[in-house]
Amino acid sequence: MGSKIQTQGLDLHYGKFRALLDVNLSIQPRMITAIIGPSGCGKSTLLRCFNRMNDLVKGVRVAGRVLLDGVDILGPATSLSLLRRRVGMVFQRPNPFPLSVFDNVSYGLRVHGETHRSRLVPVVESSLQATGLWEELKDRLDTSALDLSPEQQQRLCISRVVAVQPEVLLMDEPCSALDPIATGRIEDLMRALADQYTIVIVTHNMQQAARVAAETAFMLLGELVEFGPTLGVFENPKDQRTEDYVSGRYG
Amino acid sequence: MKRDRLIGAILLVVALSAISGLALITVFIFREGVPIILRVGAGQFFLSTDWEPSLGHFGILSMIGGSLAVTVGAAVIGVVFSLGLAIVLTQFAPPALAAALKPAIELLAGIPSVVYGFVGVVTLVPLIRHSLGGPGLSVLAASIVLGIMILPTITSIAIDALQAVPRSYVEGSIALGATRWQTVTMVLLRAARSGIVAAVILGMGRAIGETMAVIMVAGNALALPHSLLDPVRTLTSNIALEMGYASGDHRQALFATGVTLFVIITLLNTAALAVSRRRAGRRRVG
Numbered sequence: 001m002g003s004k005i006q007t008q009g010l011d012l013h014y015g016k017f018r019a020l021l022d023v024n025l026s027i028q029p030r031m032i033t034a035i036i037g038p039s040g041c042g043k044s045t046l047l048r049c050f051n052r053m054n055d056l057v058k059g060v061r062v063a064g065r066v067l068l069d070g071v072d073i074l075g076p077a078t079s080l081s082l083l084r085r086r087v088g089m090v091f092q093r094p095n096p097f098p099l100s101v102f103d104n105v106s107y108g109l110r111v112h113g114e115t116h117r118s119r120l121v122p123v124v125e126s127s128l129q130a131t132g133l134w135e136e137l138k139d140r141l142d143t144s145a146l147d148l149s150p151e152q153q154q155r156l157c158i159s160r161v162v163a164v165q166p167e168v169l170l171m172d173e174p175c176s177a178l179d180p181i182a183t184g185r186i187e188d189l190m191r192a193l194a195d196q197y198t199i200v201i202v203t204h205n206m207q208q209a210a211r212v213a214a215e216t217a218f219m220l221l222g223e224l225v226e227f228g229p230t231l232g233v234f235e236n237p238k239d240q241r242t243e244d245y246v247s248g249r250y251g
Numbered sequence: 252m253k254r255d256r257l258i259g260a261i262l263l264v265v266a267l268s269a270i271s272g273l274a275l276i277t278v279f280i281f282r283e284g285v286p287i288i289l290r291v292g293a294g295q296f297f298l299s300t301d302w303e304p305s306l307g308h309f310g311i312l313s314m315i316g317g318s319l320a321v322t323v324g325a326a327v328i329g330v331v332f333s334l335g336l337a338i339v340l341t342q343f344a345p346p347a348l349a350a351a352l353k354p355a356i357e358l359l360a361g362i363p364s365v366v367y368g369f370v371g372v373v374t375l376v377p378l379i380r381h382s383l384g385g386p387g388l389s390v391l392a393a394s395i396v397l398g399i400m401i402l403p404t405i406t407s408i409a410i411d412a413l414q415a416v417p418r419s420y421v422e423g424s425i426a427l428g429a430t431r432w433q434t435v436t437m438v439l440l441r442a443a444r445s446g447i448v449a450a451v452i453l454g455m456g457r458a459i460g461e462t463m464a465v466i467m468v469a470g471n472a473l474a475l476p477h478s479l480l481d482p483v484r485t486l487t488s489n490i491a492l493e494m495g496y497a498s499g500d501h502r503q504a505l506f507a508t509g510v511t512l513f514v515i516i517t518l519l520n521t522a523a524l525a526v527s528r529r530r531a532g533r534r535r536v537g
């Protein structure tokens with residue numbers, strides 16, 4: 001016990017297509033867990049089960065359980081608004097809203113009913129500080145977020161999530177639109193945030209998983225093939241398929 | 252490739268004659284209309300409500316007021332319903348329903364305006380007269396009829412603008428715990444704002460230029476309206492109603508009315524263009 005997120009017999013169908021097959025996984029609190037695997041194996045699908053973003057997809061069916069702090073979130077009684085406040089998500093392409101920097105970072109709070117600017121200001125500042133953007137942007141809070149560099153935009157998206165004080169941060173290939181230097185800095189940021197947040201990152205980049213993640217899950221065709229401490233998965237895989245993948249024999 | 256060049260030349264002549272035709276019409280309207288404005292005096296012409304052609308009194312303020320009143324009224328009605336429709340169709344309705352309704356709405360744009368006017372006279376005007384009082388023929392009646400007439404224009408441009416908003420904005424908003432409705436009001440409308448504003452301005456341009464339906468339901472009275480239930484005459488109606496018997500200065504004053512309309516509509520279209528250009532160029536909002 002003590003896992004932050006646990007899946008039990010998780011199955012997911014997109015129409016007739018079975019995208020997740022009996023996934024059993026426990027994610028530990030306050031550290032980084034990576035999900036790796038070839039394209040189309042269901043990494044994003046699994047990640048989107050944790051904040052129920054798959055609900056947006058037509059014809060999706062989910063079976064099994066997803067426990068957040070031991071409580072199943074798949075039932076109809078779950079408040080999606082509250083769930084998504086607790087479990088934030090950062091996307092592959094930076095997707096700041098076409099609003100000012102300030103309005104982007106304060107968006108989550110405003111959604112959850114906080115409208116007093118005086119109470120938004122300190123949160124915006126601390127959230128930008130948490131991602132190292134404050135010094136760069138403190139004089140440009142009113143400029144459009146679309147004018148920022150890709151790296152700044154992705155940091156802003158992280159700030160936007162941090163602002164609602166989530167417990168879990170889901171990141172779906174957060175660096176794939178960034179250059180190597182920006183990628184390195186975002187990885188530093190993830191390591192820093194892992195003190196406070198449970199982070200789950202999907203990545204195509206095995207070196208990235210090796211650099212940041214304490215535990216790694218390897219998926220193939222909707223199945224969780226192997227899961228354990230990152231070092232073990234990479235150096236000493238138990239499953240032949242994992243070995244083939246980490247040694248580069250898969251796509 | 253001699254034939255290609257010949258076809259090119261023919262097309263060029265056709266295009267040039269079309270453009271020069273338009274240019275000639277413009278020059279003609281201005282040449283007929285501007286002198287009388289100068290003779291009467293621009294202040295008198297635009298700011299007086301005294302329109303009595305037989306006495307040589309040419310003041311079009313009540314028509315300007317009438318046109319503005321019905322156009323603003325139509326814009327309010329058109330915007331409320333069009334935006335509501337566009338939001339429901341793009342965000343909440345099942346895609347199949349949206350796909351069926353959008354062409355149906357666009358079909359409305361093809362109904363001749365005299366039909367709208369006729370339906371307005373037969374149903375709306377008596378309804379207003381009996382339930383709200385006044386003659387029924389009124390700013391309100393004209394605004395409602397025009398609002399419905401410009402609904403297809405505004406709705407279909409607003410739908411395009413909303414559909415052009417990247418899906419990633421919606422996902423980002425939902426992932427922060429926002430409801431669909433919060434996402435619409437806090438992100439989507441902001442992101443689609445310039446397209447929507449352009450749609451509304453174009454709709455207003457259509458409304459202010461509309462003639463037939465307005466003549467039928469607006470009452471055509473020569474006075475500035477004081478309430479929504481007052482009858483009014485618009486710039487377009489004035490031209491259509493009087494051109495049959497106008498001559499001399501009177502005829503020129505009608506052209507001058509046309510010049511006024513021309514300028515207003517050109518300004519509106521330029522504004523719509525500028526707004527949508529700004530969207531295409533820099534996507535800075537907020």
Ligand SMILES: Nc1ncnc2c1ncn2[C@@H]1O[C@H](COP(=O)(O)OP(=O)(O)OP(=O)(O)O)[C@@H](O)[C@H]1O
Binds near residue numbers: 038
């Ligand atoms: N909305 C959807 N409707 C139908 N099938 C889908 C949908 N989304 C994903 N799939 C399918 O489910 C499978 C898993 O997709 P998913 O996006 O989770 O893969 P992934 O591991 O994240 O891939 P990538 O590395 O390319 O991002 C794929 O075969 C994909 O085609």
Ligand SMILES: [Mg+2]
Binds near residue numbers: 044172
């Ligand atoms: Mg993916």
